[in-house]
Amino acid sequence: xxxxxxxxxxxxxxxxxxxxxxxxxxxxxxxxxxxxxxxxxxxxxxxxxxxxxxxxxxxxxxxxxxxxxxxxxxxxxxxxxxxxxxxxxxxxxxxxxxxxxxxxxxxxxxxxxxxxxxxxxxxxxxxxxxxxxxxxxxxxxxxxxxx
Amino acid sequence: xxxxxxxxxxxxxxxxxxxxxxxxxxxxxxxxxxxxxxxxxxxxxxxxxxxxxxxxxxxxxxxxxxxxxxxxxxxxxxxxxxxxxxxxxxxxxxxxxxxxxxxxxxxxxxxxxxxxxxxxxxxxxxxxxxxxxxxxxxxxxxxxxxxxx
Numbered sequence: 001x002x003x004x005x006x007x008x009x010x011x012x013x014x015x016x017x018x019x020x021x022x023x024x025x026x027x028x029x030x031x032x033x034x035x036x037x038x039x040x041x042x043x044x045x046x047x048x049x050x051x052x053x054x055x056x057x058x059x060x061x062x063x064x065x066x067x068x069x070x071x072x073x074x075x076x077x078x079x080x081x082x083x084x085x086x087x088x089x090x091x092x093x094x095x096x097x098x099x100x101x102x103x104x105x106x107x108x109x110x111x112x113x114x115x116x117x118x119x120x121x122x123x124x125x126x127x128x129x130x131x132x133x134x135x136x137x138x139x140x141x142x143x144x145x146x147x
Numbered sequence: 148x149x150x151x152x153x154x155x156x157x158x159x160x161x162x163x164x165x166x167x168x169x170x171x172x173x174x175x176x177x178x179x180x181x182x183x184x185x186x187x188x189x190x191x192x193x194x195x196x197x198x199x200x201x202x203x204x205x206x207x208x209x210x211x212x213x214x215x216x217x218x219x220x221x222x223x224x225x226x227x228x229x230x231x232x233x234x235x236x237x238x239x240x241x242x243x244x245x246x247x248x249x250x251x252x253x254x255x256x257x258x259x260x261x262x263x264x265x266x267x268x269x270x271x272x273x274x275x276x277x278x279x280x281x282x283x284x285x286x287x288x289x290x291x292x293x294x295x296x
Contacts, residue, residue: 001162001168003161026164028160028163028164028196029160029196029199059167059188062193062256062257062259062260066253069253120185123189124189127260128256
């Protein structure tokens, strides 16, 4: 019995193009790299605004939350006007970018939103205080239009 | 309704799902509520993840899990053979600017989560090597006892 996380993708159009990653299953220390790889791939393909649909997440661990924070940080780094823009403008050096990514910047992310976390996911987000960090939406259209 | 539930398994990330399943089944059979069950699943998952990644450093080592009731309390014991490590000591003050109140530093989310999910977390070093981590949900079986009357 190994942890299983299914990730499907849909594209929405609001004021800007928005990519939605629909997660179904367990997001733990085993599967977190699957989410990271998928998010990295869509960001590499040009996605600038992401929604994570957590309605199908049956288990969320701290590793999953950490990866969500990392994804938010990477998206901010692609935005010259975003919270990491200053770091990126100061230096194109990769180590500086990584330093920026790992620094604990707690400004709410502008390019990653969460959609309808399941009860299991909500409990962990709240316990860690991340419900006040990630913008969370119950309505997908509203989330799409928020970018 | 009583009796100790026991699982000995490799502390590897591939087994996290099975370990969470064991915690659900054993605590349910002891009469725990769905909320208590999910809290303990999270706490045990985080503890085993720490043992796998940090304790055994990526090498395969075993972990023993024991679930039992102590009066009205629900108690989970995790025993490993990794180098001595007390997770309670992880929460030492962190260098650098403090994060806003209520949010733990990213590096210690797992231990923070364990402490949020249980009423008590105790550690002791095992004679001859290894660690025992004891996780307690207090009065988690109170309603069950009342029902049994």
